[in-house]
Amino acid sequence: MTSLTILIPARSGSTRVKNKNLQKIGNLSLLEKKIKISKSLKIGKVVVTTNSSDIAKKALKAGAEIPFLRPKKYSTANASTISAILHYLRHQKKKNKKFSTYLAILPVTNPFLKKKTILRAYQKLSKNRKMNSIIAYTDSIDHPFTFINVKKKLKFDIFRHNGYVYSDFERTQDWPQAYIGSAALKITKTSFFLKYLNEKSPLFAIKTFDLKKAMGIKISRKENFDINDKFDLIFANQFLNKKK
Numbered sequence: 315m316t317s318l319t320i321l322i323p324a325r326s327g328s329t330r331v332k333n334k335n336l337q338k339i340g341n342l343s344l345l346e347k348k349i350k351i352s353k354s355l356k357i358g359k360v361v362v363t364t365n366s367s368d369i370a371k372k373a374l375k376a377g378a379e380i381p382f383l384r385p386k387k388y389s390t391a392n393a394s395t396i397s398a399i400l401h402y403l404r405h406q407k408k409k410n411k412k413f414s415t416y417l418a419i420l421p422v423t424n425p426f427l428k429k430k431t432i433l434r435a436y437q438k439l440s441k442n443r444k445m446n447s448i449i450a451y452t453d454s455i456d457h458p459f460t461f462i463n464v465k466k467k468l469k470f471d472i473f474r475h476n477g478y479v480y481s482d483f484e485r486t487q488d489w490p491q492a493y494i495g496s497a498a499l500k501i502t503k504t505s506f507f508l509k510y511l512n513e514k515s516p517l518f519a520i521k522t523f524d525l526k527k528a529m530g531i532k533i534s535r536k537e538n539f540d541i542n543d544k545f546d547l548i549f550a551n552q553f554l555n556k557k558k
Contacts, residue, residue: 318358318436318501319414322348322378323398324422325389326366330543335369335422337547340554344422344541345369349376351429352420357436359414363402365389381405393516395419396507400518403507413504416440419522423541424498425550427533432499435531439501446503447523450496451530452538457492459483496538499531 324345328334336343342350345362352360353376362373365384374380382405388398399417406413416439420432431450439448459480463469471479476490483489502523510520541547 317414318416318418319504320352320355320358320360320418320420321399321402322352322360322362322373322420322422323395324362324364324366324369324373325384325398326364326369327389327391331541331547334541335364336372337541339425339547339550343372344425345372346376347425348420348422349373349378351427351432353377354429355433357433358416358418361402363398381409387516390516394519395522396510396520397513397516397518399507399522400510400513403504404511404514407511413508415504416501417504417507418499418501420499421497421540424496424537424539425541426539427498427537431531431533431537435499435501438531439529442529444527445524445529446506446527448499448501448529448531449523450499450533450538451493452496452533452535454492454494455535457486457489459486459489493532496533497540498533498538 324335326333331337335345339347349360349362360378362369362378362380363384364370364373365386367383370380370383384398384401387393388401403413416436418436435448439445458473458475461472463472471481475492478490500523506524539550541550
């Protein structure tokens with residue numbers, strides 16, 4: 315198989331959940347869980363980019379590579395994900411390390427993403443030479459037709475979807491299916507990032523995949539589940555307990 319690097323962003327400093335990356339789902343922390351599933355794939359090296367020595371130690375123990383501690387400017391709440399990716403790639407270049415053909419971005423906050431989904435996504439992209447990226451998508455909970463413009467008079471038909479607007483339908487079950495992109499899984503050819511390698515601002519902001527040459531892989535809402543606050547953590551643990 316073509317070479318792949320799985321990059322796991324795990325900075326410290328979460329404001330909504332303290333030490334979120336180290337919070338546990340079952341017997342493993344979010345960080346350990348993501349490293350474990352990534353390592354079990356055996357399709358590439360697993361790298362954690364973090365600004366925290368504590369996270370770095372735990373990531374090393376779990377089997378991930380820690381090439382550096384991420385500088386503070388690339389670790390603030392305002393720093394973009396792409397700036398951390400580019401910093402990693404510049405480090406590789408400086409150390410004369412060979413770039414992997416593909417770079418996967420797997421956040422720790424999607425604990426239910428399945429191993430087979432990651433593998434299928436990688437295989438699908440590596441077999442398609444015309445595409446640069448693959449991202450996960452899932453069924454949307456909120457349909458575009460439900461959005462309204464609130465002024466003195468309510469305005470409907472804000473979004474056109476598949477050629478239709480809200481007023482074209484009486485029954486919601488007749489609405490065309492709507493999907494949303496997911497942050498749970500993104501894999502992109504490393505060559506896509508290299509053209510931005512000299513962009514060193516932590517505020518540099520583009521998508522972490524090629525918008526013009528992206529394919530998709532559908533995941534379940536469960537796989538898309540994202541840990542954002544303490545209630546999400548409670549829900550995730552309750553879900554695991556129900557399965558036992």
